[in-house]
Amino acid sequence: MEAGTLTPTEVAVYSTFLVISLLLGTFGNAVVCLAVYFSGTLRQQVCNMFVVNLAMTDLITVLFIAPICVINVIKGRWIWGAQFCNSQAFAYYTLGIVALLSIALVSLDRYIAIVHPLLYKTKMTVARARYMLLSAWLWSFAFTLPCIFFGWFKYASTESMCTINFAGTGDTWKTRVTVYGVITITLCVALPSLVMFYSYIKILTIVNHHLRRVFTTSSNESQRSLSVRLHGQFASVTSPEYRGFRTIGLVILIFLVSWLPFSVTKLIKALKWDHEAVPATYDTFATVSTFFSAAFNPVAYGLFRKDFRKAIKNLILQVFGSCRRYDIAVASIKMRSLQKKRNRCSNTKTSVSNRQRKQEIIEERQNK
Numbered sequence: 001m002e003a004g005t006l007t008p009t010e011v012a013v014y015s016t017f018l019v020i021s022l023l024l025g026t027f028g029n030a031v032v033c034l035a036v037y038f039s040g041t042l043r044q045q046v047c048n049m050f051v052v053n054l055a056m057t058d059l060i061t062v063l064f065i066a067p068i069c070v071i072n073v074i075k076g077r078w079i080w081g082a083q084f085c086n087s088q089a090f091a092y093y094t095l096g097i098v099a100l101l102s103i104a105l106v107s108l109d110r111y112i113a114i115v116h117p118l119l120y121k122t123k124m125t126v127a128r129a130r131y132m133l134l135s136a137w138l139w140s141f142a143f144t145l146p147c148i149f150f151g152w153f154k155y156a157s158t159e160s161m162c163t164i165n166f167a168g169t170g171d172t173w174k175t176r177v178t179v180y181g182v183i184t185i186t187l188c189v190a191l192p193s194l195v196m197f198y199s200y201i202k203i204l205t206i207v208n209h210h211l212r213r214v215f216t217t218s219s220n221e222s223q224r225s226l227s228v229r230l231h232g233q234f235a236s237v238t239s240p241e242y243r244g245f246r247t248i249g250l251v252i253l254i255f256l257v258s259w260l261p262f263s264v265t266k267l268i269k270a271l272k273w274d275h276e277a278v279p280a281t282y283d284t285f286a287t288v289s290t291f292f293s294a295a296f297n298p299v300a301y302g303l304f305r306k307d308f309r310k311a312i313k314n315l316i317l318q319v320f321g322s323c324r325r326y327d328i329a330v331a332s333i334k335m336r337s338l339q340k341k342r343n344r345c346s347n348t349k350t351s352v353s354n355r356q357r358k359q360e361i362i363e364e365r366q367n368k
Helices: 008-038 047-075 082-115 117-123 126-150 171-217 243-272 280-303 306-367
Strands: 153-156 161-164 225-230 233-238
Touching (some): 008 047, 047 082, 047 126, 047 161, 047 280, 082 153, 082 161, 082 171, 082 243, 082 280, 126 171, 171 243, 243 280
Antiparallel strands (some): 153 161
16 A cells, blocks of 8 residues: 555554454354354244355454455555455455345345235245355356456555456456446445345335324224334334334444445446545545444344344353353362372371281280
């Protein structure tokens, strides 16, 4: 990175944010995966297949991509070599697209479950969910592999990351790169966004409709509750507020904060045919903000759910219970070992005492 691209304050802020995202993302996504693995109830829910896929992609992102970005921001340059640059960029874009598609699949699953509940079991089967996840990964590869083939993955000083960098390609690639950039943003970012927003708007419309019916027909009651299946759980709806709105609002907020700056900066650079059209401060912020999604998705899609919280609580109790049983077992082994030592010492003393007594008896007989 060129000197002066990022100020020391910006380097400190972005590095701190990346480290926080690394820690939160590692803990949160690992907990979500473990909660599903150890809970039979959660494993039976088709929606959680998409949630686990999202958590796994986010976990890989924060574990392997975020540390590299931290070092790039601090060092101000790429120090890993050309081959690793291709690998890092390929993983970054592939995991990012899969994460976006996973979010869209979660939204679509909840849309079918709430808007068309009678069709849910026939539409969202385990086999179909696996096919959808496989399609998401293949879809992602279809958009990232051409970048390796055409050599578009290079280190971008303004982004502190190896990314799609068309600097130096000349006018020969201008049309191809521009078309590729617009199509990628449209199909890999805009399309999942439309699916998510449409699904949640329909969900909120249905919930509002039921709420109006409930509160209209129960005017003599001061408070009524309505159970609506949302995000794989039965969320309680209590007058005058509906708790599901908070979850949906958080999902949308995380999505916008994470991916809107990234999409806008990429689109600006592609349309202007200038990879440095966006200042480094904003360009690096757009890159760093994508890790916000990986760090806080577990909160929106897992920790806000009652069934997940219950599974996590049971998991923690199992871990501490196992640790306690381990400590008891270790203490028991130590006690048995100590008791054996004491017995050996006692037996040794007894043996010595017996030998001394025999010697005394022999001596007495000899004296007589």
